[in-house]
Amino acid sequence: MRMLVLGAGGTGGYFGGRLAQAGSDVTFLVRAARVAPLRERGLQLRSPLGDARIAVTAVSAAELPALAQARPFDLVLLSCKAYDLDIALDDIAPAIAAHTGVLPILNGLRHYAALDARFGTERVLGGLCFISAMKGPDGEVLHLGRPASITFGERFCDRGSDRTAAFAHACAQAGIDHVRSPCIAQEQWAKYSFLTALAAGTCLMRASVGRIIAGESGDAFMRALYRECLAVATAAGEPVAEAAQQAALATLTQADSPLTASMLRDLQAGQPVEAEQIVGDMLHRGATAGLSTPLLAAAWCHLQAYEAKRVAAAAVSSP
Numbered sequence: 001m002r003m004l005v006l007g008a009g010g011t012g013g014y015f016g017g018r019l020a021q022a023g024s025d026v027t028f029l030v031r032a033a034r035v036a037p038l039r040e041r042g043l044q045l046r047s048p049l050g051d052a053r054i055a056v057t058a059v060s061a062a063e064l065p066a067l068a069q070a071r072p073f074d075l076v077l078l079s080c081k082a083y084d085l086d087i088a089l090d091d092i093a094p095a096i097a098a099h100t101g102v103l104p105i106l107n108g109l110r111h112y113a114a115l116d117a118r119f120g121t122e123r124v125l126g127g128l129c130f131i132s133a134m135k136g137p138d139g140e141v142l143h144l145g146r147p148a149s150i151t152f153g154e155r156f157c158d159r160g161s162d163r164t165a166a167f168a169h170a171c172a173q174a175g176i177d178h179v180r181s182p183c184i185a186q187e188q189w190a191k192y193s194f195l196t197a198l199a200a201g202t203c204l205m206r207a208s209v210g211r212i213i214a215g216e217s218g219d220a221f222m223r224a225l226y227r228e229c230l231a232v233a234t235a236a237g238e239p240v241a242e243a244a245q246q247a248a249l250a251t252l253t254q255a256d257s258p259l260t261a262s263m264l265r266d267l268q269a270g271q272p273v274e275a276e277q278i279v280g281d282m283l284h285r286g287a288t289a290g291l292s293t294p295l296l297a298a299a300w301c302h303l304q305a306y307e308a309k310r311v312a313a314a315a316v317s318s319p
């Protein structure tokens with residue numbers, strides 16, 4: 001299976017790097033400035049599952065059309081941030097042949113409409129990942145904690161397919177924890193509702209789960225936030241299974257837990273955040289279903305204020 005990975009950041013760098021390390025045919029599509037460093041120095045992974053410096057194939061968007069024409073790609077792993085999606089879709093387009101599948105592992109659900117419209121629903125798989133990872137100052141990929149799993153499946157067929165089987169095989173060879181799911185929509189809503197509560201809660205409080213829970217109303221706050229997200233999932237026709245709810249609640253209310261959402265890391269670094277595509281989108285889906293979600297509304301308001309301040313500061317520093 002010949003794979004193109006868009007983005008060598010936290011998620012794409014980790015999963016693509018492990019696949020390349022195991023000998024899979026992986027090409028990274030990165031911004032022009034990163035091509036030479038990756039070619040010369042390889043991709044550096046720092047991970048509790050094993051550090052590595054991996055020789056990788058890296059291309060820029062300008063180089064991709066010729067490469068894809070010479071040898072078409074079977075799968076594109078899409079791992080950009082949601083706010084970079086439009087340009088990313090333009091950039092991967094030359095790699096999309098008649099048989100090419102696209103597997104997004106972005107958080108949230110909003111990107112599916114854009115992917116379907118651009119490439120056709122039949123090409124677009126459902127995907128998500130559980131990992132805490134980020135790009136370090138020198139382009140290295142920092143995997144911050146043990147879990148590193150990827151879940152994927154066909155969105156319109158519960159029997160699986162040759163392409164999901166081939167990707168599962170590649171993950172197995174690379175030692176990547178993975179789930180080839182026959183019901184990816186359920187998995188997506190389970191992750192989306194958990195992640196939204198985690199992102200809204202940790203960003204609003206600027207604190208890890210453990211620090212929030214240590215406060216007098218912290219436990220009740222996290223539970224109430226998660227309940228709002230569960231209500232939206234139910235209204236969307238994808239109620240989260242009881243076992244998944246219990247697992248999520250245990251994580252969202254775990255004493256001493258250092259866990260934060262990746263959104264809080266981005267916010268603390270003064271970077272753009274995927275607030276609109278995660279917290280805002282959950283709130284708007286709830287509103288469309290007639291639900292009241294006051295905690296999500298507070299978090300969304302807070303994140304909008306952060307974004308407005310960030311954009312204003314950027315405009316002042318580069319007039």
Ligand SMILES: NC(=O)C1=CN([C@@H]2O[C@H](COP(=O)(O)OP(=O)(O)OC[C@H]3O[C@@H](n4cnc5c(N)ncnc54)[C@H](OP(=O)(O)O)[C@@H]3O)[C@@H](O)[C@H]2O)C=CC1
Pocket residue numbers: 006007008009010011012029030031079080081082084087088091105106107129130131132133134135262274
């Ligand atoms: N990080 C985490 O722990 C987790 C993240 N997620 C989700 O995964 C998605 C990806 O996040 P993450 O990996 O952290 O993001 P990162 O910002 O770490 O990585 C994304 C990479 O994509 C690159 N990129 C964006 N657009 C293009 C383009 N057009 N051409 C080439 N490269 C491009 C960026 O380049 P550049 O650096 O030059 O901007 C960046 O290196 C998000 O939706 C996030 O919410 C899900 C689970 C955990």
Ligand SMILES: CC(C)(CO)C(=O)C(=O)O
Pocket residue numbers: 107129130131132194195198260261262263
């Ligand atoms: C929930 C979590 C930590 C799982 O990978 C995540 O997706 C994020 O932080 O963005």
